[in-house]
Amino acid sequence: MDSLLPAIPAKRYFTIGEVGELCGVKPHVLRYWEQEFTQLRPVKRRGNRRYYQRHEVMMIRRIRGLLYDQGFTISGARNKLMELTQGERQIMRSGAFLDDTLEDNSAQLEASADMSQEEVASDSETPRPAHLYLRSDLSVYQELMQIRLLLTV
Known part of the structure; x- marks a missing residue:
């Protein structure tokens, strides 16, 4: 999955168009995923323009992999992401x-x-x-x- 996608440049913020190109997803899909996945919260500035940070781009790639490559449904991917983030939190706490x-x-x-x-x-x-x-x-x-x-x- 990630080998087919371009490398993420060293920038602080990415526009929705740039994220779409980096993740192989159209902007309207990204806006929909924001509603479905609470982990995606891009910064909104002038005119409600979205700016994503690097960790959000990586999260989008993870979501894309779950949905497109592994065949999860939206709710299945949401549950899997929650499991993974809970596991990571437990690791960090321990x-x-x-x-x-x-x-x-x-x-x-x-x-x-x-x-x-x-x-x-x-x-x-x-x-x-x-x-x-x-x-x-x-x-x-x-x-x-x-x-x-x-x-x-």
Whole structure:
């Protein structure tokens, strides 16, 4: 999905037309999604013009993926997004990424970051952090662990 879409430029605000091009969605669809998904709240300025921030563009891409690529209905996508955001909030509240005990297990983190999804799923003896069970997208976890390892070196 994201490989077919253009890269998001380093800007603070995007117009509805720019977001439409970046996400492969027409502006009237974006306006409709604002009504259906409470997470989308673009800034409105002069003449009710909408300006989206980077995190909203990423959210729109996530919604587009759920609806167009994975075949969710609007209500199904809304529920899935709520599950994902609740899971992310639980991860942040638990401090799993900031926990010092994770630093003590850097070798284990390196190994799990290099594993494929199949290897992680089949490896039942290796204890996994709780947030792995909440995230359906293991590649994001792997990328975060690689970044964390780079930062701790």
